[in-house]
Amino acid sequence: MTRVNELLRIRELLQRRRREILTVSLGTHRELDALKEQEKDPEYEEGAQSELADYTLSSLVEAQRREIMLIDAALRRMDENVFGECVDCGTEIPLERLEAMPFAIRCEEDATSHELETRGGRMAMPSL
Numbered sequence: 542m543t544r545v546n547e548l549l550r551i552r553e554l555l556q557r558r559r560r561e562i563l564t565v566s567l568g569t570h571r572e573l574d575a576l577k578e579q580e581k582d583p584e585y586e587e588g589a590q591s592e593l594a595d596y597t598l599s600s601l602v603e604a605q606r607r608e609i610m611l612i613d614a615a616l617r618r619m620d621e622n623v624f625g626e627c628v629d630c631g632t633e634i635p636l637e638r639l640e641a642m643p644f645a646i647r648c649e650e651d652a653t654s655h656e657l658e659t660r661g662g663r664m665a666m667p668s669l
Contacts, residue, residue, distance in 0.1 A: 547636050551643050559612045566605045573598045611644040
């Protein structure tokens, strides 16, 4: 399969993932709204559980929002014909990396360098 075909396949995967997130996000918002409605009930005594559920659902909504932003950015790069190019060195990011991390904007070498610089230089421990 050619690189162009592989990139089209990745686009389809990103679009499918975006639809899935939006569907799940609607359910999450409904659950969050229902939880807030329960809090209005004067007999609702489980305040700590309610706060934990609210925090958990809010965190999930935020993670979904961030993933949608990453997907949209990747799709924009595809539309601009720069998807799969390292933003630092301009080389092609290997398909294996893009399949595993379709939001990748750097080749592995530049991503490692960027992370080390961000975390405090060469003495910093890289993340897993």
